[in-house]
Amino acid sequence: MRKLALAILLGIGVSSFTIRHSAAQSPAPCVAATSACTEWVPLGTGSARSMIYRSYSLSAPNSAIHRALIMVHGTNRNADHYFATAIGAAFMAGAMNDTVVISPRIASADQGCGDKLEPHEVSWSCRGDSWRSGGMALSDPDLSSFDFVDQILRKLADKKVFPNLTAIVVAGHSAGGQFVGRYEMANRVHETLGTAVSYVVANPSSYAWPDATRPLSAGDATPENAGLGWKTEKPHTDFQFGPFDAAKLPKYDEWPMGLEKRTAGYTAKMSDDQLRHQLVSRPTTYLLSQVDTLPLGGFDSSPSAMAQGATRRARGEAFVKYIADKYGAKPNVLIVPECGHNDRCVYTTDTVFPIIFPR
Numbered sequence: 001m002r003k004l005a006l007a008i009l010l011g012i013g014v015s016s017f018t019i020r021h022s023a024a025q026s027p028a029p030c031v032a033a034t035s036a037c038t039e040w041v042p043l044g045t046g047s048a049r050s051m052i053y054r055s056y057s058l059s060a061p062n063s064a065i066h067r068a069l070i071m072v073h074g075t076n077r078n079a080d081h082y083f084a085t086a087i088g089a090a091f092m093a094g095a096m097n098d099t100v101v102i103s104p105r106i107a108s109a110d111q112g113c114g115d116k117l118e119p120h121e122v123s124w125s126c127r128g129d130s131w132r133s134g135g136m137a138l139s140d141p142d143l144s145s146f147d148f149v150d151q152i153l154r155k156l157a158d159k160k161v162f163p164n165l166t167a168i169v170v171a172g173h174s175a176g177g178q179f180v181g182r183y184e185m186a187n188r189v190h191e192t193l194g195t196a197v198s199y200v201v202a203n204p205s206s207y208a209w210p211d212a213t214r215p216l217s218a219g220d221a222t223p224e225n226a227g228l229g230w231k232t233e234k235p236h237t238d239f240q241f242g243p244f245d246a247a248k249l250p251k252y253d254e255w256p257m258g259l260e261k262r263t264a265g266y267t268a269k270m271s272d273d274q275l276r277h278q279l280v281s282r283p284t285t286y287l288l289s290q291v292d293t294l295p296l297g298g299f300d301s302s303p304s305a306m307a308q309g310a311t312r313r314a315r316g317e318a319f320v321k322y323i324a325d326k327y328g329a330k331p332n333v334l335i336v337p338e339c340g341h342n343d344r345c346v347y348t349t350d351t352v353f354p355i356i357f358p359r
Contacts, residue, residue: 029055033080053083072172079105093353133256134266144266157193173343177204185279202287205300215318226314230291280329289339297341
């Protein structure tokens, strides 16, 4: 039924999509991934800017808004798709009238991406993991991709605009999950906003490990067992950890796979201890699809990623167990039933709604 409801929602136009609201409530939300639902976010001190899709303006006072969901796109930089996914989830959860939904576009005119940019629109690097890990912009070397979300959070926390907003969720899937996982541990605004922020990391191909330890090929981490992980909806916990043989792969622990050699970007001047503290102290939910056990959808099979596990699901299960056992983190981990590597399946599942639309 949820798939049918989402298909109906995404198949209708703005002109036919109406939500009943009284004069005392906010204006009707903008729900289509068109230019009418976009807004520019100024960055830095000059004319630089980046675009977001949003259901309500971030500049017009709106007392009806109680929550915000920021949905970060994947490797294809398809913010329109992720905006539609998030709008569909909000509709199905009954959260349209009191939630501002946002999907930032981390656009790039870099070779290999070739996005068409508007005047003064920031061009982020699409090389390697740069934008996914707080790398600096090509067009504006003083700006990092994490600065973009920092600024969105500041705008949301402005009580003159959203006086009743009490909860912000930053979520992402796949490459967006990589972005959110690293942003959660790195951002410098979390404690300054005066508004509760939580993070939702869904099905990334890799994590920034807090030390040089990695899962050993034993128990649930063996390739065979990891590949058969889809047989249960419960998180696997039979993992063992130990030193990785750096002689086989000298760069396995370099940022963004680990904390070494953070010589540029948003995290360059942060200490390892600060990153570890933030990783374990901030409220984070890890969403792992039950059947995300195949090397599909841009799966990272590089040696550094494979050192974290044989499948996306096994990598996530091992990571959350390690940070809980070693560092005392209290992550929430949810296996999303019957889903593979698909953002719309993940974020339109009933058990996920309370996480992305907290009451």
